[in-house]
Amino acid sequence: MAATANRFNGPRPRGSWDAGLTVSLQIRYHRPAPLETPLRILARVTGTADRKISVSGSITSRATHETNLVTADGAFLGPDPHRARALFSGMQPS
Template sequence: MHISPTGPSATANEELEHQKAAITRLGHELRGLVEATVRTAASPETLHRVADGVRTITGQLTGRRRARAEIPEVDEFPAGTRIYSPVTGAGSPLAPPVKITPTADGLTGECTLGIAHEGPPGYGHGGMSAMLLDELMGRACVAAGMPGLTVSLQMRYHRPVPLETTLLILARVTGTDDRKIFVSGSITSRTDPDASLVTADGVFVAPDLHRARALFPGLQRA
């Protein structure tokens, strides 16, 4: 017979999961709104009407707002979920969002960029490629047990990154030197995974405990 957990901790976990589900649903709908906004050819009258409606909806998000350095309760920082991440966050209207899977020697991310991420017509903005790789390469450090901050990121753009195409982002730690972590990454497409669109080499540094506490005061609550 299955016995469900009871007590304050079980209730707190249920509330947290309920909050995550609500944030995820709102993020999904907002991404749809952003994509529709940058693709629409609606009349000025329609756009003004929609803008009024969006303002009204924004006004419903009342209550306490988290501070700049505050870590959301729904996050698992630094090694887990970042629900508002502009790269992986299910709750972010900016994110693709990237879905990450561990591999034998690193991580693989999968996402599809939309028109909201456009640089050259039909292709992703180069800054989006850098952001995707920076995120995955940083997470590769975490997966290897060495959370670090980006020191340098050398990008090489081989081919334009197509929009509305499933992309694969690969990242793996290639070496260490004291607190320095060396990471490589690449972006390809699912249809042609052997053809690199963008590649990168990065150097990350694992901050010492004093520096980490200064940078991330929210960690002190743990």
């Protein structure tokens, strides 16, 4: 669940192909996630400041999406645009 929260809250919170860095990630487990159950994953940007992006998210089951299984808050740092082009020159936006 932690990897899922980091993936959906982190590197692409702006919908871009930029590789981001996780600065902090706080995960709260509220209930066990049932096996073989489709999940609903939501994430939203709650703030931006220069290259720092703050994100909140939740994981629920599709059937009972009002009951959180996991909630998370994270801070992520987008790369410097000039360094990103040098580091990821072979990547194309999706």
